[in-house]
Amino acid sequence: MNSLLLVFIGLAMMLAGYLLYSRFLASKVYQLSEGFSTPSHTMEDGVDYVPTNKYVLWGHHFTSVAGAAPIIGPAVAVIWGWLPAFLWVTLGTVFFAGMHDLGALWASQRHRGQSIGTLSGRYIGARGRALFLVVIFLLLLMVNAAFAVVISNLLISTPTAVIPTWGAILVALLIGQAIYRFRWNLTIVSIVGVAALYALMILGDRVPLALPETVLGIPDRGVWIILLFVYAFIASLLPVWVLLQPRDYINGLQLFVGLIILYGSFLVTRPEVVAPTVSDHVPDNTPGIFPLLFVTIACGAVSGFHGVVSSGTSSKQLDKETDARFVGYFGAVGEGLLALGTIVATTSGFKTAADWEAVYNEWNAGGVEAFVQGGGALMNEGLGIPTSLSATILATMAVLFAATTMDSGVRLQRMVVSEAAELMGIKLSGLVATIIAVGCALGLTFSTGVDGSGGMLIWPLFGTTNQLMAGLTLAIIVVILTQLRRPTWPVLLPLVFVTAMSLWAAVLQLKTLFQAGNWLLLVIDGVIIIAAIWVIAEAIAAISRARTAPQVVWNDEDIEPPLPVNAR
Numbered sequence: 001m002n003s004l005l006l007v008f009i010g011l012a013m014m015l016a017g018y019l020l021y022s023r024f025l026a027s028k029v030y031q032l033s034e035g036f037s038t039p040s041h042t043m044e045d046g047v048d049y050v051p052t053n054k055y056v057l058w059g060h061h062f063t064s065v066a067g068a069a070p071i072i073g074p075a076v077a078v079i080w081g082w083l084p085a086f087l088w089v090t091l092g093t094v095f096f097a098g099m100h101d102l103g104a105l106w107a108s109q110r111h112r113g114q115s116i117g118t119l120s121g122r123y124i125g126a127r128g129r130a131l132f133l134v135v136i137f138l139l140l141l142m143v144n145a146a147f148a149v150v151i152s153n154l155l156i157s158t159p160t161a162v163i164p165t166w167g168a169i170l171v172a173l174l175i176g177q178a179i180y181r182f183r184w185n186l187t188i189v190s191i192v193g194v195a196a197l198y199a200l201m202i203l204g205d206r207v208p209l210a211l212p213e214t215v216l217g218i219p220d221r222g223v224w225i226i227l228l229f230v231y232a233f234i235a236s237l238l239p240v241w242v243l244l245q246p247r248d249y250i251n252g253l254q255l256f257v258g259l260i261i262l263y264g265s266f267l268v269t270r271p272e273v274v275a276p277t278v279s280d281h282v283p284d285n286t287p288g289i290f291p292l293l294f295v296t297i298a299c300g301a302v303s304g305f306h307g308v309v310s311s312g313t314s315s316k317q318l319d320k321e322t323d324a325r326f327v328g329y330f331g332a333v334g335e336g337l338l339a340l341g342t343i344v345a346t347t348s349g350f351k352t353a354a355d356w357e358a359v360y361n362e363w364n365a366g367g368v369e370a371f372v373q374g375g376g377a378l379m380n381e382g383l384g385i386p387t388s389l390s391a392t393i394l395a396t397m398a399v400l401f402a403a404t405t406m407d408s409g410v411r412l413q414r415m416v417v418s419e420a421a422e423l424m425g426i427k428l429s430g431l432v433a434t435i436i437a438v439g440c441a442l443g444l445t446f447s448t449g450v451d452g453s454g455g456m457l458i459w460p461l462f463g464t465t466n467q468l469m470a471g472l473t474l475a476i477i478v479v480i481l482t483q484l485r486r487p488t489w490p491v492l493l494p495l496v497f498v499t500a501m502s503l504w505a506a507v508l509q510l511k512t513l514f515q516a517g518n519w520l521l522l523v524i525d526g527v528i529i530i531a532a533i534w535v536i537a538e539a540i541a542a543i544s545r546a547r548t549a550p551q552v553v554w555n556d557e558d559i560e561p562p563l564p565v566n567a568r
Helices: 001-027 055-068 069-080 082-109 116-123 126-157 161-181 184-205 220-237 244-269 289-296 304-312 324-346 352-359 365-382 389-424 430-445 459-484 489-516 520-547
Strands: none
Touching: 001 082, 001 220, 001 324, 001 389, 001 459, 055 244, 055 324, 055 389, 069 082, 069 161, 069 289, 069 389, 069 459, 082 116, 082 304, 082 324, 082 389, 082 459, 082 489, 116 126, 116 184, 116 304, 116 324, 116 389, 116 459, 126 220, 126 389, 126 459, 161 184, 161 220, 161 389, 161 520, 184 244, 184 304, 184 389, 220 389, 220 430, 220 459, 244 324, 244 365, 244 389, 244 459, 289 459, 289 489, 304 459, 324 352, 324 365, 389 430, 430 489, 459 520, 489 520
C-alpha cells in the first residue's frame, strides 16, 4: 500500500475536524464569546498572566503538549500494524484530543485561569481535589524525569543536535525582547527566528559536540540531565514572555517547518508501507492490542497532560476566549500531524518488510530511533538532504519537543506543589515550590545511580496515568456542561471510552507488576487506580446533583461563575 493514501486521508480528516467539528464545539457546546474578558487581562501580572497573540500562544501550547510522546507512542504501537495506530490517531485527534484540549482551556479561563486540580475541588469536592492533585503530581514527575533522560540520550547519540538544542535558548531570548520590548513585526521576527534555528542545525551538523565520558565521576548522561534541570529551574521562574512563550513559539514554527519537510519527502518518494496492516505475528513478549493501544498512543490521540497544560499555562495567556478554538483544538491537530508523520516514517521508511521486522523484533522496540532512522532515509531519498543533516533535523525536532514540554512541566509542577501546600495551610514562594519540584524530579532521576537511569523508573505507568487524567478532566467538563444545560454527549462518550480503556490497562498492569515482583510500581499503580475510581465516583455524584439543580447561567461579566444553589 502506498503511504500517500494514508497521508491524504489523515490530513483530510484532521482538516475537516478543525473546520467543522471544532466550530460546532465552539458555538454549541462551549459557546465561546468575543465579549468575555479573559484572565490574561483581568489578572495581568506580567509573569504568568500575559495577553498573548493567538499564533504565539499556539506555538507555546503545541510544543508544550507535544513533547516526544507523539513520536514515541505511535513509533512503538505500529508493532500491532499500521491500521490500528492510524485509526486511533486520526479519530482520536478529531473527536477526543481537540475536544479535550479546547474544553480544558475554556473551563480554566472561565475560572480565572485556575488549574484543573482546583476546578475539581469546585465541581467535584475537596476529596476529589486532593486525589486529583496526587494523579497530576505523579504525571508531571514522570514527564519531567523521563523527558530529561530522553533528551540526554538524544544529545549523546546525535551530538550534531547539541548546538541547535542549546542555541535555541539564545534565539528565544532575543525573540522575546523583539516581540514584547521592541514591538517588532511578528512576521519578520518569525522568519528570522526560524532561519536562525535551521542555520544552527546546519552548524551543528558540521560541528558535533560531545561531553567527556565522565565529569567529576558523573557519566555524560547524568551531566546533561543536571544541566537540563538547571535550565528548567531558571526558565520556570522567569516571566513567560521572556523565555517560555518565545521559545515555544519559535520552536513551534521550526517544528511545523520540519513537519512540512517530512511530509514533503513523503510526497516526493511516495514510499510503500512495508509494515503489516494488522500484525498477526507480533514478538512473543508483546501485550494484547486491547486495551494497550489506547494507552501506548496517548499524545497524538488524547492525553491528560494536555489538560494540565491548558489549565496551567495556556489559559492564563489567552487574549480572547474565541482564540481557544485555534490554540486548543488546532494545537491538538498539530500533534496529530506529528503522530501521523511518525506512523508513515516508521512503517514506510524501511526498504523491505524484513528490514522493518529487524527493528520491531521485540515489544517497546522502535521509538524515537526508528522515527529518526525511517524519516531520515525518506528525507535523504526524496529531498536530497544528506543523511547526517536529516538525522540532525529530526533529532533536534524530538529534543526541542521534549525540552519545551519539560519547560512547561517544571513550571506546572511548581504550581501543583504550591496548590498542595495550600491545602495543608502552608504558603510557599515560587522559588521554594520550584526547588521542591526540581528536587523531586532529580531525586527520582538519580535514585538508581549517577547515570540518571532512575528517570525511567516509573515511566511504565505513564500511559495509563496519562489517559486516566484525560478521563478525569473530561468528567469535570461534563459536570460544568450539565450545570449549564448544554450538550454533553461530545464529551461524555469519549469520557466513558477513555476511562474504561485506561482502567482496564491499569488493572492488567497490576497483574504484570505483581508477577514481576515490582512492588514500587505495584503500589503506585494501585494508588493511581484507587484515586481515579474515587474521583470518577465523586464526579458521577456531582453530575447527578447538577441534573436536578437549577440551571446555571454564565455571563460575560462574571469573573467567577456562579455555582448551583445546592452546591453553594
